[in-house]
Amino acid sequence: MMPWQLAASNRRHDRHSERRKLVELTPHLSIRDLLRWKAFPKSYDKTYLLAAPFKLPFVKHLVISCETIEVHHVSGYIQPILLRWIRTGFGRHRPLLTCRCGRCIRRLFFRHGSLACRHCHGLHYASEQRDRITRKRLSAAKLRLQLGGWPDFREPLPPKPKWTHRRTYQRIRNEIQALEAKVRTTQFKRPLNSQLFAYHVSCGEKS
Numbered sequence: 475m476m477p478w479q480l481a482a483s484n485r486r487h488d489r490h491s492e493r494r495k496l497v498e499l500t501p502h503l504s505i506r507d508l509l510r511w512k513a514f515p516k517s518y519d520k521t522y523l524l525a526a527p528f529k530l531p532f533v534k535h536l537v538i539s540c541e542t543i544e545v546h547h548v549s550g551y552i553q554p555i556l557l558r559w560i561r562t563g564f565g566r567h568r569p570l571l572t573c574r575c576g577r578c579i580r581r582l583f584f585r586h587g588s589l590a591c592r593h594c595h596g597l598h599y600a601s602e603q604r605d606r607i608t609r610k611r612l613s614a615a616k617l618r619l620q621l622g623g624w625p626d627f628r629e630p631l632p633p634k635p636k637w638t639h640r641r642t643y644q645r646i647r648n649e650i651q652a653l654e655a656k657v658r659t660t661q662f663k664r665p666l667n668s669q670l671f672a673y674h675v676s677c678g679e680k681s
Contacts, residue, residue, distance in 0.1 A: 495585065495595070495596065495597050495598070496597065496598060496599070496600050497583070497592050497597045497598065497599050497600070498599070498600050500583045500584065500585060500592075500595070500597055501530070501531065501532055501583070501584040502581045502582060502583045502584060502589075503530065503533075503543075503545070503555075503571070503581065503582045503584070503589055504580060504581045505568075505569055505570060505571055505580045505581070506580060507529065508524075508538070508543075508569075509568075509569075511524065511527075513536070513538050514538060514540060514569065515538070515539060515540060517540070518539070518540045518541070520539070521537055521538060521539045522537075522538045522539075523535060523536070523537055523538075524536040524537075524538055531548075532547060532548055532584045533545055533546065533547060533548065534546045534547065534548055540557065540559075541556070541557055542554050542555060542556055542557060543555045543557065543571070545589060547587065547588075549587055551587060551588065553588055553589060555571055555572060555582065555589065556572040557569045557570070557571065557572065558570045558572055558578045560578075573590050573591040573593075573594060574590055574594065575590070575591065575593065575594050577591050577593070579591050583595050583597060585597075600612060607656060607657060607660050610653045610654070610656060610657055611627065611653075611654075611657045611660075613653055614627055614649075614650050614653040614654045614657065615627070617646050617649055617650050617653075618631070618632065618650060620646065621634075621635060621638070621643070621646060621647075622635050627654045627657055627658065631647060631650060631651075
């Protein structure tokens, strides 16, 4: 029989050696994508069948109404997700996804065969596993992508996007320059993983 001291040591090793799952690398269902695809019916008595696009490889199709989204997983599991409509400052109501824990959020992540929020799945942002300087580098890279530029701080700052207000553009530029002031004096051993930016390239949001 294994001594209890050795068993406890093995448990600690297993727990700390397991890599934390990252938000940026986990497939997800986003309310912003559904709005962009115009997937919601215009009246409460209708439903919309959305065949799973390439971005949702874990889903066969979605049955969408104004109250729920019925997710038909590839595994055969059917998962209902309630919608909550909130008022916005533009005069329209905007839907949010309701997790099984009761949180109303913009993204649900796919793990262990079902969709849930990042808290329920124990997901962490990449910045939470970096030191202070690398977090600044990562934040600046995401802001560069938000402006339509390249994430590398050695690249010139991108010009103002067509539909971005000039004051907003200048504010983001100032944030990038402040973040990169310390980054430029640091020697990094490796570039940032480009997979971390996949979500920001496609959606440009964070929840």
